Amino acid sequence: MEEHLTVGRVAELAGVSVRTLHHYDEIGLVRPSARTAGGYRAYSADDVERLREVLAHRRLGFGLREIADLVDDPATDAVARLRRLRGLLLEQRDRAAAMVTAIDKELEARAMGIRTTPEEQLTMFGAQLYDTIGSAYPATRQTEPRIAARVWDALGDARTVLNVGAGTGSYEPPDRDVTAVEPSAVMRAQRPAGAAPCVAAEAESLPFEDGTFDAAMAFSTVHHWRDPIAGLREMRRVARRVVVVTYDASDANWRDRFWLARDYLPEFADLLVGWPSLADLTRAIGGRAEPVLIPWDCADGFFEAYWRRPEAYLEESVRRAVSVWTRVGPEAERRAVDSLRDDLSSGRWAERNRDIVALDTAELGLRLLVA
Numbered sequence: 001m002e003e004h005l006t007v008g009r010v011a012e013l014a015g016v017s018v019r020t021l022h023h024y025d026e027i028g029l030v031r032p033s034a035r036t037a038g039g040y041r042a043y044s045a046d047d048v049e050r051l052r053e054v055l056a057h058r059r060l061g062f063g064l065r066e067i068a069d070l071v072d073d074p075a076t077d078a079v080a081r082l083r084r085l086r087g088l089l090l091e092q093r094d095r096a097a098a099m100v101t102a103i104d105k106e107l108e109a110r111a112m113g114i115r116t117t118p119e120e121q122l123t124m125f126g127a128q129l130y131d132t133i134g135s136a137y138p139a140t141r142q143t144e145p146r147i148a149a150r151v152w153d154a155l156g157d158a159r160t161v162l163n164v165g166a167g168t169g170s171y172e173p174p175d176r177d178v179t180a181v182e183p184s185a186v187m188r189a190q191r192p193a194g195a196a197p198c199v200a201a202e203a204e205s206l207p208f209e210d211g212t213f214d215a216a217m218a219f220s221t222v223h224h225w226r227d228p229i230a231g232l233r234e235m236r237r238v239a240r241r242v243v244v245v246t247y248d249a250s251d252a253n254w255r256d257r258f259w260l261a262r263d264y265l266p267e268f269a270d271l272l273v274g275w276p277s278l279a280d281l282t283r284a285i286g287g288r289a290e291p292v293l294i295p296w297d298c299a300d301g302f303f304e305a306y307w308r309r310p311e312a313y314l315e316e317s318v319r320r321a322v323s324v325w326t327r328v329g330p331e332a333e334r335r336a337v338d339s340l341r342d343d344l345s346s347g348r349w350a351e352r353n354r355d356i357v358a359l360d361t362a363e364l365g366l367r368l369l370v371a
């Protein structure tokens with residue numbers, strides 16, 4: 001006969017009270033499948049597995065009703081649920097690590113009698129964010145050759161190129177003399193052997209003389225800068241040509257442009273509140289803006305990259321390599337992913353997005369600014 005554990009033993013091993021276990025039984029969350037001869041609750045291996053899952057979600061801050069939906073979800077099996085739990089725990093660990101780093105910095109500053117500004121208190125959303133999430137970056141963030149070709153073409157005949165917010169260097173042209181600038185130590189450490197030399201600095205104050213470079217480039221980084229206009233002016237100061245790939249969040253329809261943000265993650269719009277208009281960004285470098293279409297099979301896994309491959313957003317590794325998911329917080333992420341999963345299995349996503357599945361490229365607000 002299968003071995004069972006008594007309620008007292010389970011409570012002791014799990015570090016919860018017998019009362020809690022009784023309550024879970026009463027509300028049908030974890031029902032022990034047997035009783036001892038004396039009428040006490042007895043838990044099988046399967047019951048214990050379910051309890052472990054419930055307790056882990058509880059420690060992550062889920063409510064009991066929400067947990068019941070998760071553990072009873074017929075669309076997932078035990079392995080899928082364990083994977084998901086693992087992802088949530090890793091994410092919580094990463095967020096806690098980012099907060100600890102930020103608090104340590106503030107404590108150091110206070111010990112020296114320096115009061116941190118509100119901006120500094122929020123720097124975990126910039127370089128420190130990448131010190132935390134950066135290790136997940138290379139899994140899906142690689143050079144997209146068709147977009148790289150646009151950037152390299154815009155660099156013209158520049159021989160010396162500064163790459164600002166360079167990350168792991170995905171868009172650095174292989175045939176020029178490149179210097180990289182990257183504030184996150186984690187990102188710098190992941191630059192491949194033989195990559196261009198990299199300076200630890202921020203766009204807003206570039207440690208170079210005026211006109212040092214033929215060109216300065218920045219790819220998918222301006223939206224992380226504390227002061228995008230100041231950073232772009234710095235690029236303009238140190239280089240004769242400026243090439244930037246960034247987002248246009250100023251046209252009237254930008255919130256509805258991408259189905260993921262529109263239908264599942266409206267919190268995305270909050271991340272760009274106060275973001276300068278495309279006209280202001282372009283004016284800071286004195287240049288022009290051109291749309292960059294995103295191919296349906298884009299090789300670089302940025303937020304919009306999987307616009308025609310919606311299942312990809314269900315993958316933890318895809319989400320962890322994109323800062324948006326960390327910035328909106330775990331609740332919004334969980335809700336968006338659950339709802340997308342439901343819509344994919346019910347056919348609702350396909351129904352709503354009938355018009356895009358036949359497209360090979362999409363205009364989702366990516367812009368190439370050239371000056």
Ligand SMILES: C[S@@+](CC[C@H](N)C(=O)[O-])C[C@H]1O[C@@H](n2cnc3c(N)ncnc32)[C@H](O)[C@@H]1O
Pocket residue numbers: 126127130131141164165166167168169170171181182183184187201202203204218219220221224225226
């Ligand atoms: C999405 S990654 C892009 C990296 C790289 N350009 C690429 O396309 O692979 C954004 C990068 O901007 C960097 N970053 C954040 N704040 C910055 C700042 N103030 N100045 C320069 N880079 C910054 C981050 O550390 C991160 O490496």
